[in-house]
Every structure is written in structure tokens, then in C-alpha cells.
Amino acid sequence: MSVVASLDEIVEAMELQSDDDSPYLSLKTGEVVVLSAEDIRHAENEEGIETLPDWQKDSVKIAKEVIEDEEKNYIPLPSEFVIHEYSIMEAFCYNQEVNIRNQLLNSI
Incomplete structure (x- = not known):
């Protein structure tokens, strides 16, 4: 259930x-x-x-x-100290196609 x-x-x-x-x-x-x-x-x-x-x-x-x-x-x-926003954004970027990945990584 x-x-x-x-x-x-x-x-x-x-x-x-x-x-x-x-x-x-x-x-x-x-x-x-x-x-x-x-x-x-x-x-x-x-x-x-x-x-x-x-x-x-x-x-x-x-x-x-x-x-x-x-x-x-x-x-x-979790507390706010456990959540690492940058790491979450970075992991998202690395899961994108190469051309988009580089643009996203440069943006953060």
C-alpha cells in the first residue's frame, strides 16, 4: 500500500x-x-x-x-545543512547531452 x-x-x-x-x-x-x-x-x-x-x-x-x-x-x-543545492544542479548538468551540459555548467 x-x-x-x-x-x-x-x-x-x-x-x-x-x-x-x-x-x-x-x-x-x-x-x-x-x-x-x-x-x-x-x-x-x-x-x-x-x-x-x-x-x-x-x-x-x-x-x-x-x-x-x-x-x-x-x-x-534533512536539515538545510544536509542539502547541497550546487551538487544537485551539477549532477543534473552532467546528465545532459554534451553541448547542453557545457552551457549549463558554465551557467552555474
């Missing part, structure tokens, strides 16, 4: 991530889940969860699912 994921949601999560946020893609549902460092800490420690607001309890529950995910249903989305 294939799952449909929104490319817009994936790109948005990657663009908006910060040092305190970690986006994941659910391979089961296609949903993008963004976990805060605080949610992950609560999921790992399980202390003080009962005092959290309901919306945060839900986030901590999802964080716990991600942390304990032995079936690899969640994959982390």
Missing part, C-alpha cells in the same frame, strides 16, 4: 525547522510531524507529563512514538 505525502508540507517543514525542532515524515500516513526539543525531552523522561496542557500531551505522545519507532515508520527530514 502506498502512502501519499504532501511535498508542500515536506518543504515547509524543512524550511521552517530550527535548532529546537525536528521534522519527521510518517511512512504510514504521509503526515509531517514536527517535534520540539521539549517534546522529545518529555517523551524520553516521562516526568511531569501529567501537568502539561492537552495539546502538548498529544505532541509528547507522538514524540514517544517516533523515539520508540522500531519499525522505521518515521524518517527524519
